Amino acid sequence: MSLAAQGIDTGDTAWLLAATALVLLMTPGLALFYGGMVRTKSVLNMLMMSFVSIALVTVVWLVAGYSLAFGDDSFGGLIGNLEHAGMSGLGPGSVHGTVPTLLFATFQLTFAIITAALISGAIADRAKFGAWLVFVPVWALLVYVPVAHWVWGPGGWVLDRLGALDFAGGLPVEITSGASGLALALVLGPRLGFKKDAMRPHNLPMVVLGAGLLWFGWFGFNAGSALGANGLAAAAFLNTLAAGCTGLLGWLFVEQKRDGHPTTLGAASGAVAGLVAITPSCGSVSLLGALVVGLAAGVVCSYAVGWKFRLNYDDSLDVVGVHLVGGVIGTLLIGVFAEKAMTGGAEGLLYGGGLAQLGRQLVAVVAVGAYAFLMTYGIGKLIDKVMGFRADEEHEHTGLDLTVHAETAYDHGVLGHGAPVGASPVPSAQKVKTQA
Amino acid sequence: MKLITAIVKPYRLDEVKTALQEIGVQGLTATEASGYGRQRGHTEVYRGAEYQVDLVPKVRIEVVVDDADADAVIDTIVKAARTGKIGDGKVWALPVETVVRVRTGERGPDAL
Numbered sequence: 001m002s003l004a005a006q007g008i009d010t011g012d013t014a015w016l017l018a019a020t021a022l023v024l025l026m027t028p029g030l031a032l033f034y035g036g037m038v039r040t041k042s043v044l045n046m047l048m049m050s051f052v053s054i055a056l057v058t059v060v061w062l063v064a065g066y067s068l069a070f071g072d073d074s075f076g077g078l079i080g081n082l083e084h085a086g087m088s089g090l091g092p093g094s095v096h097g098t099v100p101t102l103l104f105a106t107f108q109l110t111f112a113i114i115t116a117a118l119i120s121g122a123i124a125d126r127a128k129f130g131a132w133l134v135f136v137p138v139w140a141l142l143v144y145v146p147v148a149h150w151v152w153g154p155g156g157w158v159l160d161r162l163g164a165l166d167f168a169g170g171l172p173v174e175i176t177s178g179a180s181g182l183a184l185a186l187v188l189g190p191r192l193g194f195k196k197d198a199m200r201p202h203n204l205p206m207v208v209l210g211a212g213l214l215w216f217g218w219f220g221f222n223a224g225s226a227l228g229a230n231g232l233a234a235a236a237f238l239n240t241l242a243a244g245c246t247g248l249l250g251w252l253f254v255e256q257k258r259d260g261h262p263t264t265l266g267a268a269s270g271a272v273a274g275l276v277a278i279t280p281s282c283g284s285v286s287l288l289g290a291l292v293v294g295l296a297a298g299v300v301c302s303y304a305v306g307w308k309f310r311l312n313y314d315d316s317l318d319v320v321g322v323h324l325v326g327g328v329i330g331t332l333l334i335g336v337f338a339e340k341a342m343t344g345g346a347e348g349l350l351y352g353g354g355l356a357q358l359g360r361q362l363v364a365v366v367a368v369g370a371y372a373f374l375m376t377y378g379i380g381k382l383i384d385k386v387m388g389f390r391a392d393e394e395h396e397h398t399g400l401d402l403t404v405h406a407e408t409a410y411d412h413g414v415l416g417h418g419a420p421v422g423a424s425p426v427p428s429a430q431k432v433k434t435q436a
Numbered sequence: 437m438k439l440i441t442a443i444v445k446p447y448r449l450d451e452v453k454t455a456l457q458e459i460g461v462q463g464l465t466a467t468e469a470s471g472y473g474r475q476r477g478h479t480e481v482y483r484g485a486e487y488q489v490d491l492v493p494k495v496r497i498e499v500v501v502d503d504a505d506a507d508a509v510i511d512t513i514v515k516a517a518r519t520g521k522i523g524d525g526k527v528w529a530l531p532v533e534t535v536v537r538v539r540t541g542e543r544g545p546d547a548l
Contacts, residue, residue, distance in 0.1 A: 198487040198489070200480065255481075255484070259484060263481060263483075265482055265483055302484065305483045305484060306484050309485065
């Protein structure tokens with residue numbers, strides 16, 4: 001039997017192949033976005049936390065994650081089964097909708113990867129790298145996979161039973177990463193010098209490059225979630241552009257009014273906040289809705305990033321302020337701006353659907369946020385108890401680049417190649433030779 | 437001999453260098469420096485969080501000259517570095533005991 005006879009659409013498949021590569025590019029983009037915001041002494045560590053997530057989550061996903069998230073429901077819409085553990089039973093001929101199942105599984109994998117990587121921004125500059133290597137796979141299996149099943153899995157309780165809407169991952173990606181980031185920030189505690197030392201972003205051009213790559217990849221994330229090359233993908237694509245733009249403008253507007261200066265970091269953050277908020281809603285809201293969703297996220301998130309200073313949690317790179325808050329805004333506003341032409345049924349408050357959809361969205365937001373926070377807090381505490389999650393104080397002062405990775409990102413001068421005063425400039429290969 | 441040290445605004449370095457060349461000063465050393473005087477630092481804002489940056493970037497210029505030339509060199513530096521605005525910097529001079537030219541071993545004023 002030919003593949004076409006089994007229902008594979010080549011147009012849909014071609015688009016999803018491209019979209020999958022686009023989403024994967026978001027994680028290196030995120031690494032640059034985050035890397036530019038930390039200080040020079042820990043930028044490589046920041047990049048590594050994202051980069052290594054690609055490898056860790058991929059292994060977990062293929063071994064069991066995909067099957068538990070997208071296998072047939074095994075218990076009350078809460079978790080899938082292990083039928084496809086190790087991707088067993090799936091081959092080039094397997095079909096999901098109109099695309100190969102292996103492609104669908106890979107597309108979903110790229111979402112799991114970036115969600116894990118997003119959390120790292122909440123614990124910048126101070127996490128033990130070994131603990132992160134343990135945390136990511138455990139977290140992916142116990143937090144991301146169940147939530148992905150609730151929302152997108154066959155028979156999952158959030159979409160299939162409750163009737164909430166989430167097109168591209170406001171719940172599994174944005175709210176889950178934000179709530180998990182908050183939990184880990186609390187487990188690890190604030191960076192040394194939090195609220196006392198100036199912790200300025202060391203490379204804003206890098207932040208803008210990262211934001212640009214994120215935005216580019218986000219078209220794969222959102223328009224790819226249509227799982228086909230069709231009108232819905234086009235609508236999601238345009239909504240994604242629109243919300244990123246109003247998010248950017250909203251954030252800059254607040255900065256101009258509040259701080260007196262429109263900043264580069266604000267523009268990059270505002271675009272990302274708008275993109276976060278349109279993620280769940282890009283497949284259900286009108287264009288007018290997309291403009292409002294993005295604007296609301298840009299404005300609200302520009303204030304939300306200041307909460308950490310008042311409430312004393314060091315969410316270093318604002319995973320809570322941008323992803324949790326933006327994700328909640330976007331997921332809830334579906335209940336206001338959902339229109340029938342997009343959803344095929346459900347309608348929001350503004351289009352005559354009453355409060356019903358808003359209520360369903362609220363239940364989903366609270367359940368997913370609470371689950372992600374509590375589970376991550378538990379996992380974080382356990383890892384902290386067993387092996388310690390917080391880096392050694394001396395390492396944190398010196399910077400994790402040198403102490404963990406034995407590298408420095410930049411050659412600052414002729415004396416020590418960026419190493420602290422007193423460090424030997426002799427390459428270790430030479431050292432080994434003289435010792436032998 | 438005198439060691440003349442000048443702390444000036446970084447963008448005045450070229451003016452000072454040219455002016456010193458014109459009066460025949462053979463060499464100088466310039467170092468990037470930071471500090472503060474009457475000029476306050478500035479404020480930077482990142483995601484709404486304000487950071488006060490107290491130390492202002494400056495350039496430190498050092499020249500060793502013969503006693504007889506010291507006043508002329510100081511006047512030249514001051515004239516070239518002055519913008520009339522706060523933060524123009526300072527110039528001071530200290531006596532120097534010995535100078536040696538490393539290449540030839542010459543000592544004292546001959547080494548200048």
